[in-house]
Amino acid sequence: MTQETAIQDQIQGNHCFGCGPDNDQGLHIKSYWTEKDQTRCEFFPSAHHNAGPAQYLNGGIMATVIDCHTVCTAIADGYLQSGRAVGSGDRIWYATGNLDIKYLAPARIDTPLILEATITERSPRKTVLHCNLSSDGRLCAKAEVIAVRVPGDW
Numbered sequence: 617m618t619q620e621t622a623i624q625d626q627i628q629g630n631h632c633f634g635c636g637p638d639n640d641q642g643l644h645i646k647s648y649w650t651e652k653d654q655t656r657c658e659f660f661p662s663a664h665h666n667a668g669p670a671q672y673l674n675g676g677i678m679a680t681v682i683d684c685h686t687v688c689t690a691i692a693d694g695y696l697q698s699g700r701a702v703g704s705g706d707r708i709w710y711a712t713g714n715l716d717i718k719y720l721a722p723a724r725i726d727t728p729l730i731l732e733a734t735i736t737e738r739s740p741r742k743t744v745l746h747c748n749l750s751s752d753g754r755l756c757a758k759a760e761v762i763a764v765r766v767p768g769d770w
């Protein structure tokens with residue numbers, strides 16, 4: 617189920633700091649389907665994303681990439697559940713209702729992050745996802761996210 621075009625590049629008009637192609641100063645994460653209900657994102661931190669100690673990644677950046685990877689997965693899934701190509705027709709939009717992160721180990725600033733999200737529950741109004749964030753083969757954070765469907769003009 618791999619795709620050549622990232623989910624974010626199929627969604628129009630996204631200025632989000634974490635995932636919006638239309639945000640010049642954003643993080644520009646890219647997410648791809650890997651299996652049914654599963655997506656993956658690889659993110660390369662920049663030096664200025666550090667946590668204070670320059671070798672480790674800031675926890676807010678970790679939260680942002682988890683947030684954006686999972687919510688974009690929920691948006692793409694919303695289109696798929698409607699039988700539509702991602703980004704086609706009336707906009708399907710989700711916002712973060714809840715983001716519960718456990719920070720398990722520091723992530724190095726000079727090593728790519730791997731985010732793997734799985735949809736664990738869906739209903740017409742919300743999608744629940746689990747996300748693992750790994751760096752250098754080590755699980756650094758895990759999260760549960762509730763993405764809530766909002767109007768297309770939200």
Ligand SMILES: CCCCCCCC(=O)SCCNC(=O)CCNC(=O)[C@H](O)C(C)(C)COP(=O)(O)OP(=O)(O)OC[C@H]1O[C@@H](n2cnc3c(N)ncnc32)[C@H](O)[C@@H]1OP(=O)(O)O
Nearest residue numbers: 627630632683684687688711712713714741742762764766
């Ligand atoms: C392409 C763009 C990608 C963007 C990626 C980045 C995403 C973001 O960062 S969005 C910004 C951060 N989030 C926000 O600002 C959201 C602010 N909150 C809100 O707007 C509203 O409270 C909102 C939309 C979350 C919920 O609206 P509300 O009308 O209360 O929803 P409601 O219809 O009552 O609930 C729908 C379902 O969601 C659940 N739910 C709603 N809010 C929450 C919450 N905070 N925590 C847990 N569950 C929730 C409800 O229990 C309900 O579940 P069920 O269907 O099982 O009964």
